[in-house]
Amino acid sequence: NAGVTQTPKFQVLKTGQSMTLQCAQDMNHEYMSWYRQDPGMGLRLIHYSVGAGITDQGEVPNGYNVSRSTTEDFPLRLLSAAPSQTSVYFCASSYSYRGSYEQYFGPGTRLTVT
Amino acid sequence: KQEVTQIPAALSVPEGENLVLNCSFTDSAIYNLQWFRQDPGKGLTSLLLIQSSQREQTSGRLNASLDKSSGRSTLYIAASQPGDSATYLCAVRQEEYGNKLVFGAGTILRVKS
Numbered sequence: 331n332a333g334v335t336q337t338p339k340f341q342v343l344k345t346g347q348s349m350t351l352q353c354a355q356d357m358n359h360e361y362m363s364w365y366r367q368d369p370g371m372g373l374r375l376i377h378y379s380v381g382a383g384i385t386d387q388g389e390v391p392n393g394y395n396v397s398r399s400t401t402e403d404f405p406l407r408l409l410s411a412a413p414s415q416t417s418v419y420f421c422a423s424s425y426s427y428r429g430s431y432e433q434y435f436g437p438g439t440r441l442t443v444t
Numbered sequence: 445k446q447e448v449t450q451i452p453a454a455l456s457v458p459e460g461e462n463l464v465l466n467c468s469f470t471d472s473a474i475y476n477l478q479w480f481r482q483d484p485g486k487g488l489t490s491l492l493l494i495q496s497s498q499r500e501q502t503s504g505r506l507n508a509s510l511d512k513s514s515g516r517s518t519l520y521i522a523a524s525q526p527g528d529s530a531t532y533l534c535a536v537r538q539e540e541y542g543n544k545l546v547f548g549a550g551t552i553l554r555v556k557s
Contacts, residue, residue: 334487363544372448372533372547388544420487422545431537433478433545435488 331356334436336421342442343411351406351439353421361424361431362404363388364396366417367438373420379404411443446471446538450548457524458556465519465551467534472512474536478545479508479519482531491532492519524555 337352355362360381365373375388379398393415395407404423408415418440424433447470457463467477476495480488492501492508494517500509507520517534531552535545 365545370549372549373535373545374547375544378544422488431476432490432493433535434490435480437487440485 333357334421334423334434336419336436336439338439339437340440342444343408344444345411345413347411349408349411351408351419351421351441353404353406353436354402355404355421355423355434356402357423357425357434358401359423359425359434360401361426362398363422363424363433364394364404364406365420365422366390367420368417376406376419408441411441413443415441416443417441446474446536446546448534448536448546448548450532450534450551452551453549454552454554456554456556459524459526461524461555462520462522463524463553465521465532465534465553467517467519467548469515469517469536469546471538472515474512474538476537477508477510477517478535478537479506479517480533480535482533482550484530488533521553524553526555526557529553529555 334355363378364376367373377396379385420438421436422433424431451466478493479491494510505522510517531550533550535547
């Protein structure tokens with residue numbers, strides 16, 4: 331299994347541009363999430379999905395959209411990039427095994443918005 | 445609102461020392477607690493997961509304990525090695541936001557050879 335994969339690894343955008351961060355997992359996990367990591371702040375939840383066709387907002391959803399058309403894929407869209415969205419973005423997936431919900435993370439995408 | 449704090453923020457030890465990393469959380473109504481390792485510029489690697497009904501978990505030189513009632517967890521690393529140098533993150537799982545993890549800011553560990 332490849333686990334959780336993310337593309338691209340690095341991206342530079344100009345303010346106002348849009349783009350999609352890709353995330354895929356091959357473990358048949360029902361739960362998928364997007365987090366952003368900023369220095370000194372830990373990781374914060376952006377959006378999450380509990381299954382194909384079901385998505386919901388996390389703590390910091392503004393400026394981001396998601397969709398979940400398949401179990402495997404969970405792309406994150408930046409509609410109009412802003413410098414405040416400069417961050418490292420992590421996708422995670424998890425499954426319910428006796429209530430454990432252990433989360434597995436992708437390698438991250440480093441995004442810079444100028 | 446759940447808050448997770450990790451102490452110390454940074455730690456430097458000589459190779460071979462045993463060490464303890466601390467994690468505290470304000471709301472004891474958690475489902476589990478997970479310890480992660482993050483190498484510079486890399487993603488998160490899960491080290492140990494402790495269910496709320498458990499007291500500890502062990503994996504090799506790592507031992508994590510959980511005292512849910514007092515809102516504390518510790519990660520014990522025995523016989524530290526330079527390869528253990530990384531940032532260690534703890535996170536608690538909350539039912540809110542469907543399987544959300546609330547993270548601490550991490551402890552940066554440096555093991556000197």
